[in-house]
């Protein structure tokens with residue numbers, strides 16, 4: 001069985017996508033309390049992450065690797081910072097609930113809504129994205145499509161089975177007196193680190 | 205029926221006294237339309253999106269069995285156990301057995317209206333299985349021992365102080381009424397439940413036949429937990445949520461978050477096709493195992509609706525609740541009055557009728573005043589008031605009308621001479637009781653519906669007795685016009701009838717008033733009595749057509765609509781059907797006709813120098829006849845300074861039986877209207893509907909005596925020199 005994560009790129013439109021859509025994507029993502037850090041290359045991506053880690057004084061991280069993260073040496077950087085990092089599914093299951101930060105890669109972004117699309121077939125990915133209070137994702141900044149319709153052109157050709165979805169800002173509720181409150185069950189902070197440079201080998 | 209009515213009225217007045225509720229709903233109904241419009245700003249043409257959703261759903265329901273079979277086959281192929289449940293009991297049985305078999309003790313639930321509809325949680329609790337709602341609003345409502353009062357915001361009727369009380373009780377510690385703090389407290393408490401649960405039950409916003417996937421939109425993230433953490437996931441989904449292809453999901457997602465919560469997208473949109481891995485603790489170690497996934501496809505009346513020519517329309521509902529958010533009745537009283545059922549508002553009355561049987565429908569349908577506001581926002585373009593009228597008709601067919609109404613309609617209203625005779629008698633008899641409050645559809649007061657209300661102020665001389673005096677001889681008339689006045693202009697506002705004559709005669713048209721015309725039938729059909737309506741229709745067609753008119757003019761949108769609908773009403777009648785159709789083509793609403801004629805003569809230009817006027821859009825004028833520009837143009841042509849009021853097109857609150865029976869509810873709606881009129885500083889409130897005139901004049905008399913109510917025809921007539 002092929003899961004979406006492995007094949008979506010075959011269906012990613014070369015035209016009608018790209019970094020020129022990033023400003024709109026960024027504006028929309030920020031409008032829903034997403035934090036967006038666009039960086040030129042791996043080194044800056046690493047710095048952006050470290051700043052976040054320092055800001056929340058993270059001690060424990062659960063991480064699912066992605067090519068962008070590997071290129072930036074994220075896991076090693078965290079460890080050298082004294083952060084305990086878990087990357088195996090069993091460890092993530094044991095620690096995601098008490099981790100300060102969850103890190104994962106996403107496939108592409110949607111300019112219309114400021115959403116990111118992620119294949120969560122992998123159980124570790126889902127735990128990392130939903131349980132810790134801060135979720136940081138890595139995104140290739142050219143991987144942006146204009147809207148929901150274009151996103152579904154890709155999804156309809158690459159989602160046969162599994163668990164996929166959009167994440168749009170942090171978890172929120174307005175269930176008490178319609179007052180918007182961030183961070184109910186899921187993360188209260190959602191940060192996107194968008195990297196312009198493609199990781200070596202050209203495949204994110 | 206009496207006792208039930210009395211209870212509902214009592215409930216309504218309780219809700220009207222509930223300051224928290226009034227305040228919350230009031231603020232929300234102000235904020236919602238603005239937020240919604242903003243959310244659609246970057247979505248492209250909103251009508252195109254609504255049409256696409258509607259069409260996709262219509263195509264699906266036409267072949268619902270095929271779509272369901274494919275959905276089941278694809279889900280099964282991917283390892284899901286699919287169970288088709290005919291009734292709520294089937295669901296309960298299946299789940300209790302499953303829990304027994306798998307040793308499930310604790311369940312976490314994310315939002316599922318289908319499960320609320322069948323009262324699932326209570327059943328599971330009774331069976332000894334701990335079941336926790338994890339959507340914050342649902343959890344609050346469950347702790348309060350209540351039912352959700354809104355489809356999207358279940359706890360909108362509660363204040364932070366009330367929530368703090370429920371939390372303090374549940375968590376056995378004092379919780380301050382601080383929203384952020386309470387949300388955190390809920391997070392902590394519910395997190396434990398997620399981690400300990402053996403089963404997650406979720407609903408679904410759509411189910412995709414192409415690959416057996418289900419889709420869920422949420423903001424809190426609880427659905428992601430419910431579908432990820434426990435080792436068993438059960439989905440409960442109604443047939444109406446099925447869609448053929450993955451791409452069809454985009455059609456829903458373009459509109460659902462925007463309409464439901466005025467978001468471009470919810471925080472989480474999740475699609476699950478087949479079981480995925482889960483982490484399970486075995487001998488103290490976490491191991492990866494494939495999850496067990498079940499999908500329960502719930503019928504509970506849905507398939508019957510799917511095969512019903514009219515009611516298959518409910519498959520177009522995506523449960524966004526925008527129809528509630530704009531409904532003048534819902535936004536006053538909230539969802540609980542609709543019987544505390546899962547589905548509230550107009551659509552709720554319809555769903556309840558189909559999902560729980562007619563018995564429940566009778567009461568709530570009265571809470572739809574047919575203002576059609578919901579039809580302008582519903583993303584699935586459902587004709588909610590139309591379906592409610594259809595249900596009323598069926599209800600009457602099945603059970604008959606209440607005795608008194610039946611007597612009145614069959615013996616009085618359908619007998620024109622007797623009916624008009626009684627109206628004249630009323631003109632004499634009313635003197636000692638007369639007051640500013642009137643009843644919109646006259647025939648109702650004869651049915652004893654006006655027990656607690658003043659009689660309508662019937663004019664001393666009805667229009668029909670003034671015809672000789674007001675008819676001018678026109679030598680070479682441009683057109684031969686028959687005027688259909690409707691009961692209200694005839695018996696309550698004959699002066700407006702005179703104005704109509706004057707304006708049309710001034711346009712060099714011959715105007716005739718056939719004596720044989722009667723009630724248009726609207727109040728009768730509105731209560732579901734088709735047979736009497738047909739009788740009235742034939743009587744009117746005969747009377748109007750006898751005169752061989754070029755045009756039939758009506759100065760009330762409701763009557764206009766009724767005359768035009770005779771064709772549909774009589775379509776199976778070989779003799780009268782074609783006649784009705786021929787006649788319908790001649791029927792014209794007064795303002796749109798006059799504006800056209802003024803235009804031809806170069807008279808439709810702004811003149812100025814006249815009084816300050818504000819215009820009220822009657823619901824049926826604007827949303828059935830789609831006429832809103834012409835009356836304004838006419839007012840400006842007559843020299844008026846037009847000042848728009850806020851919510852000019854919001855219902856004035858009196859509609860047929862509703863305004864009379866639920867006066868306490870009709871009055872606050874009217875009050876809003878009067879306040880909006882007051883804020884414009886206008887001297888005259890104009891409208892083009894005799895029904896609205898009755899209501900608004902009643903309100904102005906009491907609350908704003910300095911402002912007069914006038915029909916557009918009256919204002920035009922005043923400008924014409926004798």
Ligand code: SF4
Pocket residue numbers: 527530531532533534549550551571572573574575576577578579588589
């Ligand atoms: S027609 Fe008016 S009263 Fe009836 S459900 Fe729609 S908005 Fe509410």
Ligand code: SF4
Pocket residue numbers: 520521522523524525526527528551581582583584585586
């Ligand atoms: S009837 Fe229309 S507006 Fe109301 S909940 Fe359904 S889709 Fe939304």
